[in-house]
Amino acid sequence: MAYILIVDDDEDFAHTAAVVLCQDGHEVHIELDTGDATQSMQNRHPDLVVLDVMFPENPSAGFELARFMRHKNNNLKDIPILMLTAINTKFPLGFGAKDIDEDWLPVTDFLEKPVDFDLLRQKVTQLLGRADAAN
């Protein structure tokens, strides 16, 4: 089974997602800020990163971590990223899956919070399967 890193400042949400993914047999690690997440990824490469967008110190830290992984670190650039956020496309500055873009929003897939666990599990399986096929 896979090693999944959840990067989210909302500990309650991260914990519930971890319980669900652990139940499926995955090994899950939680980091509450993007700086620690970067360090953690350097120590051990995850098979999948579940990433939030807004963090207390930087409202676009999730974007920046995704860009760092894709553009500035060769070792992390192929790790699939599932972005999870409470923001959606219904607001003038909102965004969603349609905005996934190699430069601006370089993530593999996108889910809106609150997320249905079945959908989360389905996406995780799909992304891990895609990564396996690529490898």
Place this chain on the structure above:
Amino acid sequence: MVLDKSIKVATYELPLAEELPAPASCGEDQSGDGRTSERPLSQALLAQNVSWFCQLRWLVIAILVGYGILAFFPGLIRYFGLRSPGMWPFVTAGILTASNLVFLYFARRAASSKAGAGQPEGTQPAGTASPEKAVPRRHLRMLPSTITMVNLWGQIIADLLVLTAVVYFVGSMETSIAFAYLFHIVVSCVFFHRRWSLIVTFMAIGMFAACIVAEYVLKILPPMSLFAEVPLDQNEPSVLIVLALNFFLTIAIWIAVWYLASHLSSVVRQRDFELAETNRRLVAAQEERSRHMLVTTHQLKAPFAAIYSNAQLLERGYCGSVPDEAMQIIQRISARCRRLTAEIQEMLQLANLSSTSQDALVRTRIVSSDLLLWCMSQVDPIARERGVTFKTDIRPVALVGAEDHFKMLLINLLSNAVVYSHKNGLVHIGCRREPNGEAVLTIADNGIGIALDKLPHIFEEHYRTKEAVQHNKESSGLGLAIVKHVAERYRIRIRVQSRLGSGTQFELTFPAPQNHSENP
């Protein structure tokens, strides 16, 4: 507290909020010395003026050539009492043509440099703009604004020199040609700030004075005139006094015109600057508000997402079995969380719509078919869940407005049509263009319908009919209030036809775009 002296003391002072400058009152002295009035015109406006100046020069060249051609008609020249112009009109026209071509070349170069400098900032989604995209290009040797300014000064100096030659040949004191300098004085007042326009005025005075001195005082140049006979004997002292008086009167008129034109230009420029500054701040405030709205949405939705997730853990048995009564409560918590999340979003959307000023809206051209297909894709998961199918007859028609607002409007109507349809229902979606250019969108369902007496209330905030509550408990009653706000903003007419138990049809008539050629 244990003091660690290796840690430096950090100090920070909260900066004061930037305030809008108070607009100058009508009675205030606006001599043009204020810094805002001293600002030059924008680069775009300057470039436009450079081109206009060059176009106008072709007209002057044509007049000079036309006057030169008169030399080939001696009878006509004699009839009007004129002197044969000789070759000077052709020479000056030639010099002007050559210089105009050079000026046009530099004007185009400045325009192409500007185009090559890349897209202006702010073209990407705000709030999440990547810093690497905002790095300015530094490869240009000379900025377009500098090229344009040098071009303008070059044109004015070259024009003044050529004009002085023309003034001499036409008759510096015998005719009113010297007032042609006023054109450049007034134009410089419009193009430049006061000090620069004063320099142009002094240059004109200097060149005119040099011409007069060379012609009448030092007599280096032979007296010239348009007319065959010079009416005044320039050797008489009284005539010289009249000429001198005329000269100083002309200069005095120029200075008076410079003062008036530069003053008015300063006032207009100051007003322009204030308007541009206010507009910039309005746009910035609007963007800041959108950012704030986004963060507020996140902050309000995130806790409910966490509660919902925890409730789901219990509901799905991730934490072991739960008694039936407790399970019912957990399910209620989950349902309420979902509803609250949707309500928060709708309330914020409504607040955003109500407080956005009409001027701050960014209106774009939207193709109705693309918009409807996108909105349908958003509602599709709910439609599948309920077995509702869409039947479409959509023609592409141009709509003009803020795309986000139109999406809000249509998603609300489409999701209502799906949610209030019966199981395995059918939703008809149509779009057509009327002969007068108006776009008509229809969304019709065969669902629960609305009673006649309740129709006037459906656009009120939080209003829900008894039938709607029975059919679907998870609604905030804000969807149609949002629809109403968007419709009012864009002058969209909405007609609702409904029959209780049979279904509802919403017909939306969008005003025709002002430019009909925009239609696809």
